[in-house]
Amino acid sequence: GDSVTQMEGPVTLSEEAFLTINCTYTATGYPSLFWYVQYPGEGLQLLLKATKADDKGSNKGFEATYRKETTSFHLEKGSVQVSDSAVYFCALTSNTNAGKSTFGDGTTLTVKP
Amino acid sequence: ETGVTQSPTHLIKTRGQQVTLRCSSQSGHNTVSWYQQALGQGPQFIFQYYREEENGRGNFPPRFSGLQFPNYSSELNVNALELDDSALYLCASSGRTVHTDYGYTFGSGTRLTVV
Numbered sequence: 385g386d387s388v389t390q391m392e393g394p395v396t397l398s399e400e401a402f403l404t405i406n407c408t409y410t411a412t413g414y415p416s417l418f419w420y421v422q423y424p425g426e427g428l429q430l431l432l433k434a435t436k437a438d439d440k441g442s443n444k445g446f447e448a449t450y451r452k453e454t455t456s457f458h459l460e461k462g463s464v465q466v467s468d469s470a471v472y473f474c475a476l477t478s479n480t481n482a483g484k485s486t487f488g489d490g491t492t493l494t495v496k497p
Numbered sequence: 498e499t500g501v502t503q504s505p506t507h508l509i510k511t512r513g514q515q516v517t518l519r520c521s522s523q524s525g526h527n528t529v530s531w532y533q534q535a536l537g538q539g540p541q542f543i544f545q546y547y548r549e550e551e552n553g554r555g556n557f558p559p560r561f562s563g564l565q566f567p568n569y570s571s572e573l574n575v576n577a578l579e580l581d582d583s584a585l586y587l588c589a590s591s592g593r594t595v596h597t598d599y600g601y602t603f604g605s606g607t608r609l610t611v612v
Contacts, residue, residue, distance in 0.1 A: 388539075418600050
């Protein structure tokens with residue numbers, strides 16, 4: 385079945401540091417890939433997406449590239465801010481099971497001033 | 498446009514009881530999915546409703562059931578509550594596409610505690 389594996393956290397960075405959160409996946413068919421962010425006490429918010437190989441999703445300074453050859457979708461940001469502190473989830477939706485998204489377990493990011 | 502609204506925000510129930518959680522989908526969205534998020538884990542798919550019909554189900558027992566109404570709002574019902582049902586329950590709406598590649602709009606969730 386489909387699965388998503390995220391790098392284990394928590395991740396603690398200083399403000400303006402470079403961020404990478406690794407995500408790899410296993411899926412049948414040609415999945416769409418997503419990053420969601422969850423702030424304390426809130427639901428998940430869609431951060432960015434990519435729907436086919438080599439697509440780059442970007443939003444709010446974050447970006448991730450759909451790499452089919454390595455089945456990866458790593459999240460990056462060049463300079464993090466304190467306000468980026470949250471839990472980040474990688475997810476996929478497979479076109480062979482369009483009713484369901486599969487999520488990773490999340491990576492907690494804390495950015496210190 | 499309005500987002501996804503869930504009620505109640507918090508709930509405490511006793512083992513063996515039944516609970517109903519409610520969700521109003523985002524305007525223009527006709528598909529609603531429910532997810533269970535245990536502490537420290539990612540959301541797990543419970544089921545999805547499209548045009549008032551169940552359109553996919555995850556590995557949850559039949560005591561988890563749902564409804565979708567003509568206005569696309571939805572309910573999640575859980576019977577015979579167990580302690581392990583304690584979790585954050587998330588409702589997510591989307592506009593249905595062939596490839597489901599637009600992602601979800603999530604509500605803030607209902608925190609259910611079973612004692």
